[in-house]
Amino acid sequence: MACRICHSVLVTGSNRGIGLEIVRQLVDSPSGPVKIFASCRDPDGPRTEELQELAQKHQDVITVVQLVKNFSLDICSSASIKEALKLVENEVQEKGLNLIINNAGVNIPGSLADTEKSMMVDVYTSNVVGPMMVAKDFRALLCKAAAQFSHQTSMSCKRSAIINVSTLLSSITICPENFSLAPMYPYRVSKAALNMLTRCLAEDLKKDGILVMALHPGWVQTEMGGSEAPLTAAESVKGMLEVIANLTEKETGTLLDWKGNSIPW
């Protein structure tokens, strides 16, 4: 049997799009995790039916977890991260949690003229504050997983890692080339901040043996990417999971695309 990608993983925004496809491919893979915690905002809502069906089929592997990350829309969301943490902790126990894929994200397209303050704040809150609070609250559980491998110094997703799903549009270096194609202020600014969060966490958590990196999925056919996108979610996620499975300490603090190519900050 192939070597497992890791023992346990938490995937945020897993009820549709790229997140749902990540859960689908992980559960179908012979080298997939033993435990997949699939988080979404509304486990009983109509947009979660597909995930619930998948979870029903693989009850021993998938646990659907409620995780509301938009603090400005829901003042209880901090409590929701803590509730999710309790549930995950209870299942993984002393093994800890190996991997978090911070996939949930939002794009409210806005040019300079039509971006309102509330759009900037809401997108920043979902795309940056959410992943930061998840990292903060789940850190101890990631450390627990990393400590199981204390006989080795190397970093990997098998040991303990945080993957922040970023975008090519976050790159300050590439901005002059693609700005006119997507003049999306709230999204670009928030994802550039997510990159800095990635860099800070990578430095901070190095001593704990936790790898942290940012991953661009490509332009993908989802509700966010639209039907014009060249990549299917299946193609993108296949590449992303291959990149994730092969990460080493060399890649901590980097921004890569779904094929493993480096993207300049």
Ligand SMILES: NC(=O)c1ccc[n+]([C@@H]2O[C@H](COP(=O)([O-])OP(=O)(O)OC[C@H]3O[C@@H](n4cnc5c(N)ncnc54)[C@H](OP(=O)(O)O)[C@@H]3O)[C@@H](O)[C@H]2O)c1
């Ligand atoms: N598609 C692309 O071409 C593309 C390109 C580059 C990067 N990305 C990134 O890839 C990730 C996934 O995108 P996608 O294309 O799969 O988008 P999508 O189809 O629109 O799905 C977004 C997911 O994020 C969840 N979400 C959004 N805001 C949230 C919040 N405040 N709290 C909790 N959950 C929230 C959504 O939950 P609900 O169903 O409850 O809304 C949904 O599960 C995002 O981080 C995105 O920025 C996508």
